[in-house]
Amino acid sequence: MTARLARWRVALRIARRDALRSKGRTALVVLLMMLPVAAGAFVVGGIRTSTPTTETRISWQMGSSAQARLSVGCGDVRAPIEQDPLGTAGCDSSAADLGAVDPGDLASLLPRGDDVTPAGRVGLPIRSGRALVRSAEFLVLDAASVPGLLGEVEGNAGPGPGQIVLRRQIADRLGVGIGDRVELDSVEVEVVGIGDSSSPVAGLVGASTVGGSEPIWFVVGDAPVTWGDVQNLNAIGMVVTSRAVYEDPPPPEQVPAASYGDSGDTARVVGVIAAVVALGLLEIVLLVGPAFAVGAKRNARMLALVAASGGAPGDVRRIVLASGLVAGVIAGVVGLAVGSAGTVVWFLTRQGSTYPLPNLVIPVLEPAGIAAIALLLGLAAAWFPARSAASADVVMALAGRRGDVPARRRVAWTGLSLAGAGVAMGVVAATVSEPVLLAAGVIVMEIGLVMAAGMLVELVGRLAPMMRLPARFALRDARRHRSRTAPAVAAVLAAVAAATVGLVWIASDARVQEAIWRPVAADQVGLVSLSTWDQDAEGLVEQYDRVERAIGGVLPQARMVPVRLLESTTHTGPNSSWSAAALPDPATVCPEDQEYSEDAADERCRVVPSASAGFTWGSGALVDDGSMVGALGLDGAAAAADALSRGEVVVNDPEAIWPDGRVHITVMDDDYQPATAEVTARGHLVEWASQVYDLVVPPALAEDLEGAAQVALADRGERAGDADPGGTDAGDPLFGIRTVGAVVTGVDLDQADVDSLNRDLSDIDANVRLTYEGEMGGKRSDADLAAIIVGAALVVALLATGLSVGLAVTDSRADLATLSAVGASPRVRRRITSAQAGVVAIVGTLAGVSTGLLLAFVIGRWQQTDRFTGYLWETIVPWPHVGALAIGLPLLAVAGGWLLSRSRLPVRRRLAQ
Structure with a gap:
C-alpha cells in the first residue's frame, strides 16, 4: 500500500508540474470540467434557496410564537380529511358536512393551556x-x-x-x-x-x-401541537400546520396522505433529466479527452524516459491519469465556488422583486457529491490517452517517430449496431409514448455514433488522392491518427446534433403555440374590456365614455372603436336564454345514424381534439358595421370591414358558408336547439381562429334576428302551452346590443402605458381593464433562444476542432518542417492547418446535422402522441438556422485554422531513423 501511494505521489507531482508548465491547456481543461460542477452547484443551491426551509415555513405560517394554524380543509364543506405533515390535504367529496366551526370544539382538541x-x-x-x-x-x-x-x-x-x-x-x-x-x-x-x-x-x-x-x-400557548393532535383535528375537517410537526415530522408509515404522489411521473422526469445530464457529461469527456491526448503527445519523450528507466506501463498510465486527477480537483473547487457565488447573486437580485426568494441556502453535502463528478470526468477523459501512452513503443518515442496502432474494426461495427439499436429504441418509445425509453435510446445512439466516428474518419480519408496538397495532407493525417481525430469528430457531431434537435424543437413548438393561440388583433392593438356584470346597455355606454376620456387624457393620439355584442336580454323559462349561431352546411353534418369519433370512416363524423387560448369579450355574436373589424390590424381586416359595410356576414368556419354563398343564421336556446326561423346573408370568410369571430353580423341583420327569436318564442309557446309565469311579455325584445369593450389603435402600447392606464381605469370600475395583444404572449419570438443554441454549438464544436488541430500540429511539426526545408511556401503551413480544422468540422457537422434531423423526427413522432397538443405537432425544420450551423461552423473552423497558425517554422533536425 505504501509503495502504491508513493507511485501516485510521484505521478501527482509530475502532473502538477505539467499543469503549471502548460497553463493555457490546463485552464481550458479546468474550464470545461468545471461547467457541470458549477451548473450542478447552482441548480442545487437554487432549489434549496427557492424552497422554504423549516424555519422559513414556520415563520410564514405561524410567526414567531404560534403553535399551529388551522383552516377548513374542503372549502365550504367541513368533512373529515387526511393530510401530510406540510398541510397538503385530501378531501372526500361524498362525506357529510359537519357544519360551521365551533371554536370551543377546536379548543377541546388542543393540548391543555393552548387556545x-x-x-x-x-x-x-x-x-x-x-x-x-x-x-x-x-x-x-x-x-x-x-x-x-x-x-x-x-x-x-x-x-x-x-x-x-x-x-x-x-x-x-x-x-x-x-x-x-x-x-x-x-x-x-x-x-x-x-x-x-x-x-x-x-x-x-x-x-x-x-x-x-x-x-x-x-x-x-406553550404546549406543542403533536401529530396525534393534528389527526384529531383532521377528523373534524380541519387542516393543521403545526410548528412541532414541521420540526419533527412523523414517520412515513403514520402519514395516510403519503401515497398521494405519483411516483411514476417522478421516475419519468428523473429518467429524462438523467439522460440529458449523461449526454452533457459524455460531451465534456469527448472535449477534454483530446486535451489530455495533446499533453500526453507533448510529453511522449518524458514518458518514454520513465519507461526506459524501469517504469512499468502502469506507471506511465498513472502519470497521465494523474493529470486528469489534478485537473479534476481544481475544476471541482472552482466549480463549487462559481456555482455558490451564482446562487448568492441570484438571491440578491431577487430580493427587490415582488416575490423574493424565501431564504439563502448554500448546501454542503450535495455539492461535495457534485464535485466528485469533476474527478470522474478527469479520470474518464484521461483514460484512453493513458492507455495509449502506456502501450506506446519506447524506442520509437525516444527516436521521435510515430507508432500508430491500427484501429479495430469491431469497435466501429459495434458502434453502428448500438446507433441502430438506439434509433429503434427511440421509434418504439415514440410509438408507446415512453420518455424514459426515448432518453435511453438517445444515449445508446450517441454512444454508438461516438464509437463509429473512427470508421467515418477512415471512409473520408479515402478521398485524399483526389484532393490538392493541403486537403490531401489533412485527410491522410486524420486517417492515420484516428485516435485523436475520432473523439474530436464525435464531439462536433454530438454538439451539432443536439443543436439541430433543439432548433427543430423550438420551431415545431412555436408552430404549435401559434396554432393554439387565437389572436384577436395585431400585436400593438389595445383591447379594453368593460365591467358587464349587472350593467344595462345605458350603463355600459356611460362606462365606455368614461374609459374613452381616461385613455384620451393620457394618450391623446389614441383612437377607440367600440366592441358590441348581440346578447340575450331576458329569460322566459328554464331553457330560454337565446343566442345567435350560424348553421353549418347540411352537406358537412354527420348523419344522425353515425357516431362522432376520432377515426370515423365518414370525415364529417371525425372529432378533432382542440386547444386554444386568447382574449375574449364574452359569448355572443359581434355586431359591427366594419369600423371595429377594420381597426384590428389582422390580415384581411380591410376586406372584412368592406364586407360588413355591404351587409354581409363575417365567419371563420368555411362550413358556415353554404353552396349558394350565403350564411344561414338562427337562434338557439340553452339546449342548443335551433329555431325554425332563419335569417340569411352573403358570407365572407376570414382566417381568424379566435372564437370572437365565429359570427360577426352587421347592425341591420341583428334587427332581423330579433324577429327570428320572436318566432321561436311563439313556437315554444305553441309546443309548451301557456307561457312561463315569470317569463317575457309578448313583444318584449329578446335580444339587445351591448357595448362590452373597445379596440384601441393609433398608439404603440407597451407595459408601462398599460400599467399607468389601468390605475386610472380602476377608478371607473375594478373590473375595467386594458391589455394589448402582444402583452399576452400569443406570438413568441424564439430568435434569441435559437441564437443561443447555435452559439453554444459553435463554441463547443470550435473547442473540439481547436483541440484536435492542436494535437495535429504537434504530430505534424516534423512533416511541416520537412516541407519548409524542401521549399514549400510559408502559406502551405496555414493551408494545411486550416484543412486539418476543416476535416474535423466538416465531417462532424454534416454527420451531426444528419443525426440531429433523424433524432428530431423521432422526437416529433413521440410528441405527436401527446393527448393535448399532439394533433397539432408537425416537425418543422428551420432551414435558415440549420443551414447557418452547417455552413458557418466549417467556415469558422477553417478561418480560425488559417488565422491562428504560424506561416513559418524553423527547420528542425530529424533524428536518425
Whole structure:
C-alpha cells in the first residue's frame, strides 16, 4: 500500500508540474470540467434557496410564537380529511358536512393551556396614488397575538382597525411608506408598518377592517401541537400546520396522505433529466479527452524516459491519469465556488422583486457529491490517452517517430449496431409514448455514433488522392491518427446534433403555440374590456365614455372603436336564454345514424381534439358595421370591414358558408336547439381562429334576428302551452346590443402605458381593464433562444476542432518542417492547418446535422402522441438556422485554422531513423 501511494505521489507531482508548465491547456481543461460542477452547484443551491426551509415555513405560517394554524380543509364543506405533515390535504367529496366551526370544539382538541385566535385570509386588490396590485393575499387579525408573521417590522407591528402592515416589496411596488394611505377593496387604510419577510402574504390588516375573508385560526400557548393532535383535528375537517410537526415530522408509515404522489411521473422526469445530464457529461469527456491526448503527445519523450528507466506501463498510465486527477480537483473547487457565488447573486437580485426568494441556502453535502463528478470526468477523459501512452513503443518515442496502432474494426461495427439499436429504441418509445425509453435510446445512439466516428474518419480519408496538397495532407493525417481525430469528430457531431434537435424543437413548438393561440388583433392593438356584470346597455355606454376620456387624457393620439355584442336580454323559462349561431352546411353534418369519433370512416363524423387560448369579450355574436373589424390590424381586416359595410356576414368556419354563398343564421336556446326561423346573408370568410369571430353580423341583420327569436318564442309557446309565469311579455325584445369593450389603435402600447392606464381605469370600475395583444404572449419570438443554441454549438464544436488541430500540429511539426526545408511556401503551413480544422468540422457537422434531423423526427413522432397538443405537432425544420450551423461552423473552423497558425517554422533536425 505504501509503495502504491508513493507511485501516485510521484505521478501527482509530475502532473502538477505539467499543469503549471502548460497553463493555457490546463485552464481550458479546468474550464470545461468545471461547467457541470458549477451548473450542478447552482441548480442545487437554487432549489434549496427557492424552497422554504423549516424555519422559513414556520415563520410564514405561524410567526414567531404560534403553535399551529388551522383552516377548513374542503372549502365550504367541513368533512373529515387526511393530510401530510406540510398541510397538503385530501378531501372526500361524498362525506357529510359537519357544519360551521365551533371554536370551543377546536379548543377541546388542543393540548391543555393552548387556545385559538380567530383570523381571516382574503385576496383583494390594493392601490395607491401611483400603482395598482390587482390581487394580493392579506391576513385580517389581531397581529399583536400572533407576532412575527411579516418578520422584523419597521413601525407598528400590530395594526388596528383601518390600519395595515405591508410587506416591503409590496410597499415599494405601490410607492408608499409609513403614514401613507392606500385603498384596499374600496376601503381606505393607513400604512403603519413595513415588514421584511419574504412571505407570500402581502400584508396584515387590522381586525374588522375588511369583510369576506376565509376564516382561519392560530393556536397560541406553550404546549406543542403533536401529530396525534393534528389527526384529531383532521377528523373534524380541519387542516393543521403545526410548528412541532414541521420540526419533527412523523414517520412515513403514520402519514395516510403519503401515497398521494405519483411516483411514476417522478421516475419519468428523473429518467429524462438523467439522460440529458449523461449526454452533457459524455460531451465534456469527448472535449477534454483530446486535451489530455495533446499533453500526453507533448510529453511522449518524458514518458518514454520513465519507461526506459524501469517504469512499468502502469506507471506511465498513472502519470497521465494523474493529470486528469489534478485537473479534476481544481475544476471541482472552482466549480463549487462559481456555482455558490451564482446562487448568492441570484438571491440578491431577487430580493427587490415582488416575490423574493424565501431564504439563502448554500448546501454542503450535495455539492461535495457534485464535485466528485469533476474527478470522474478527469479520470474518464484521461483514460484512453493513458492507455495509449502506456502501450506506446519506447524506442520509437525516444527516436521521435510515430507508432500508430491500427484501429479495430469491431469497435466501429459495434458502434453502428448500438446507433441502430438506439434509433429503434427511440421509434418504439415514440410509438408507446415512453420518455424514459426515448432518453435511453438517445444515449445508446450517441454512444454508438461516438464509437463509429473512427470508421467515418477512415471512409473520408479515402478521398485524399483526389484532393490538392493541403486537403490531401489533412485527410491522410486524420486517417492515420484516428485516435485523436475520432473523439474530436464525435464531439462536433454530438454538439451539432443536439443543436439541430433543439432548433427543430423550438420551431415545431412555436408552430404549435401559434396554432393554439387565437389572436384577436395585431400585436400593438389595445383591447379594453368593460365591467358587464349587472350593467344595462345605458350603463355600459356611460362606462365606455368614461374609459374613452381616461385613455384620451393620457394618450391623446389614441383612437377607440367600440366592441358590441348581440346578447340575450331576458329569460322566459328554464331553457330560454337565446343566442345567435350560424348553421353549418347540411352537406358537412354527420348523419344522425353515425357516431362522432376520432377515426370515423365518414370525415364529417371525425372529432378533432382542440386547444386554444386568447382574449375574449364574452359569448355572443359581434355586431359591427366594419369600423371595429377594420381597426384590428389582422390580415384581411380591410376586406372584412368592406364586407360588413355591404351587409354581409363575417365567419371563420368555411362550413358556415353554404353552396349558394350565403350564411344561414338562427337562434338557439340553452339546449342548443335551433329555431325554425332563419335569417340569411352573403358570407365572407376570414382566417381568424379566435372564437370572437365565429359570427360577426352587421347592425341591420341583428334587427332581423330579433324577429327570428320572436318566432321561436311563439313556437315554444305553441309546443309548451301557456307561457312561463315569470317569463317575457309578448313583444318584449329578446335580444339587445351591448357595448362590452373597445379596440384601441393609433398608439404603440407597451407595459408601462398599460400599467399607468389601468390605475386610472380602476377608478371607473375594478373590473375595467386594458391589455394589448402582444402583452399576452400569443406570438413568441424564439430568435434569441435559437441564437443561443447555435452559439453554444459553435463554441463547443470550435473547442473540439481547436483541440484536435492542436494535437495535429504537434504530430505534424516534423512533416511541416520537412516541407519548409524542401521549399514549400510559408502559406502551405496555414493551408494545411486550416484543412486539418476543416476535416474535423466538416465531417462532424454534416454527420451531426444528419443525426440531429433523424433524432428530431423521432422526437416529433413521440410528441405527436401527446393527448393535448399532439394533433397539432408537425416537425418543422428551420432551414435558415440549420443551414447557418452547417455552413458557418466549417467556415469558422477553417478561418480560425488559417488565422491562428504560424506561416513559418524553423527547420528542425530529424533524428536518425
